[in-house]
Structures are given as structure tokens and as C-alpha cells.
Amino acid sequence: MTLLLEQVSVRIPIGSGREVHALTDVDLVAARGRPHFVIGSSGSGKSTLCSTVTGLLPDSARFSGTVTVTGACTAPELWKRRGRTVGVVPQSAMTCFTPVRKLGGQLAETVRFLRGERSPRELLDLVGLEAGALAKYPHELSGGMLQRAAIAAAIAGDPPVVVADEPTSALDPERSRDAVALLAGLALRQDRVVLVATHDIEALHDVTEDADLSVVFASRVVETGPADEVLTAPRHPYTRDLLAALPENGLHPLPHPTPSLVDLPADYRYGS
Numbered sequence: 001m002t003l004l005l006e007q008v009s010v011r012i013p014i015g016s017g018r019e020v021h022a023l024t025d026v027d028l029v030a031a032r033g034r035p036h037f038v039i040g041s042s043g044s045g046k047s048t049l050c051s052t053v054t055g056l057l058p059d060s061a062r063f064s065g066t067v068t069v070t071g072a073c074t075a076p077e078l079w080k081r082r083g084r085t086v087g088v089v090p091q092s093a094m095t096c097f098t099p100v101r102k103l104g105g106q107l108a109e110t111v112r113f114l115r116g117e118r119s120p121r122e123l124l125d126l127v128g129l130e131a132g133a134l135a136k137y138p139h140e141l142s143g144g145m146l147q148r149a150a151i152a153a154a155i156a157g158d159p160p161v162v163v164a165d166e167p168t169s170a171l172d173p174e175r176s177r178d179a180v181a182l183l184a185g186l187a188l189r190q191d192r193v194v195l196v197a198t199h200d201i202e203a204l205h206d207v208t209e210d211a212d213l214s215v216v217f218a219s220r221v222v223e224t225g226p227a228d229e230v231l232t233a234p235r236h237p238y239t240r241d242l243l244a245a246l247p248e249n250g251l252h253p254l255p256h257p258t259p260s261l262v263d264l265p266a267d268y269r270y271g272s
């Protein structure tokens with residue numbers, strides 16, 4: 001089973017005949033058993049890419065191209081199977097649980113709704129949480145535990161594909177690395193397709209060996225390959241500059257401005 005994006009473009013009208021080129025001609029292959037990470041500057045199109053898989057695009061967006069989970073279904077059918085064919089990990093776990101009910105009841109309800117086969121206890125086990133968490137209210141769990149619980153909810157319907165858009169944005173650096181490792185494990189140990197978009201390149205350090213990485217710039221995937229290769233020997237000038245901007249590499253500011261994606265010319269290239 002593979003997640004395949006072929007020539008996927010998204011245009012978002014913003015009035016007066018103008019539109020945001022949120023995603024342009026994207027081809028991407030994410031195989032099961034191997035996590036696929038997506039990095040790129042703010043506003044480059046990472047979330048839009050995730051939304052073409054989860055079906056959470058803005059209502060006004062124009063979508064073209066093909067998104068397929070081989071052996072299962074193709075968008076827009078895929079979008080109707082959110083939770084079952086594609087699980088969605090929220091950016092902040094706080095948004096996926098109600099504060100007034102214990103975790104166990106909420107997870108049980110998710111399992112019932114998605115007709116999942118695992119019990120809440122088994123789901124917690126899969127994400128490394130102890131069964132005691134079932135009897136707790138969300139506010140009684142730490143941020144890292146709550147993000148694990150949110151990942152448990154995302155796999156309650158046993159989806160073969162899991163998408164996480166900025167899953168570490170509410171976490172400190174150590175919890176971020178934990179959350180990324182857990183998501184990578186959903187691919188490596190549970191044989192799922194896992195797609196994770198993040199601007200947090202440092203959180204990826206422990207998992208780059210068995211992962212793929214795509215780099216998005218100005219609505220296009222400019223580079224893709226084994227994560228350790230892309231991060232150690234980047235081929236695209238934007239990837240090189242993005243990596244040079246990391247604190248550990250000297251915080252060199254990006255030398256070229258990020259263009260506006262409104263009516264972006266088709267021939268726009270990095271640095272042009």
C-alpha cells in the first residue's frame with residue numbers, strides 16, 4: 001500500500017480574480033513502513049499538501065491531480081474515509097479532546113464511531129501510554145502524554161495512512177523528538193503510511209535513517225529523497241539555504257525572500 005500524489009495542484013480564490021497558488025504540480029510517493037516528512041518555510045504549502053490527503057482543504061479551494069491510496073481509494077472518496085483510511089493527528093492535542101470527560105470514555109467513543117477493532121487500552125499501549133491514563137481527564141496529562149493520546153485517537157479506526165501536520169507545535173524540544181519518533185514508529189513498526197509536515201527540522205534528527213523527506217518551497221516539492229541524504233547532501237539551493245538557517249548550522253538567514261503565492265508566475269524559481 002502506497003500513498004500517491006500525482007500532479008496535485010491547489011488554487012484558493014481570494015477575490016478580484018486573484019488566487020493563491022497553494023500547491024503546484026506535486027508528485028509524492030509515501031510507502032508504508034517508511035515515514036515521509038515534509039519540511040519548508042512558513043507559507044510554502046505543507047499544510048495544503050496534508051489537506052489534499054485528509055480532505056481538509058478550504059471549501060473554496062480548487063483541487064486538481066490525483067491522490068490515491070493504492071488498493072484502497074482515491075480522493076475525493078478518500079476524504080470521506082477520514083479516520084478509517086486516513087487518520088489525522090491534530091496540531092494541538094488540546095483541540096481533539098473535550099476537557100470535561102475522561103480519556104477512556106472519549107477514546108471508546110472514537111473507536112465505536114470509527115468501528116475500530118482495538119480497545120482504548122490497546123490503543124494506549126500502541127502509543128506507549130499506561131492504561132491508568134484512561135481514568136484521567138485531559139488536563140491531568142502532560143502535553144507529551146496528551147499528544148500520544150491524540151495519536152491513539154488518530155489510529156482508533158486502524159487507518160493504513162496517518163497524516164500529521166505540525167504535530168510538535170505545542171511541545172518542547174524533547175517532547176517534540178518523542179512525538180516524531182512515535183509517529184515514525186507507526187510506519188516502521190505498524191507498517192502504515194505516515195506523512196508528517198513540520199517546520200521543526202531539529203525534531204527529525206533521531207529518525208532520518210529510515211525515512212524519506214520532501215522539501216516544499218513556494219507551493220512546489222523542490223527536492224525529495226532519503227531523509228539523511230537530503231539533510232546531509234541537499235541538491236536544491238533552497239534546501240541548502242534552509243539547512244544553513246538552522247541554529248546548529250550558524251543561523252544564516254535565507255538569502256532570498258519567500259515570494260507571495262498570490263498569482264505566483266508559473267516560471268518562478270528560487271532566487272529568481
Ligand SMILES: Nc1ncnc2c1ncn2[C@@H]1O[C@H](COP(=O)(O)OP(=O)(O)OP(=O)(O)O)[C@@H](O)[C@H]1O
Pocket residue numbers: 012014020021022040041042043044045046047048049058199261
Ligand atoms: N483558507 C485560505 N485562504 C487563502 N489562502 C490560504 C488559505 N489557506 C492557506 N492559504 C495560503 O496558501 C499558502 C500555503 O499555505 P500553507 O498553510 O499550506 O503553508 P504551510 O507551509 O503549512 O505554512 P506554515 O508553516 O505557516 O504552517 C499560503 O500562502 C497561505 O497563505
Ligand code: NI
Pocket residue numbers: 046047048165166
Ligand atoms: Ni502549515
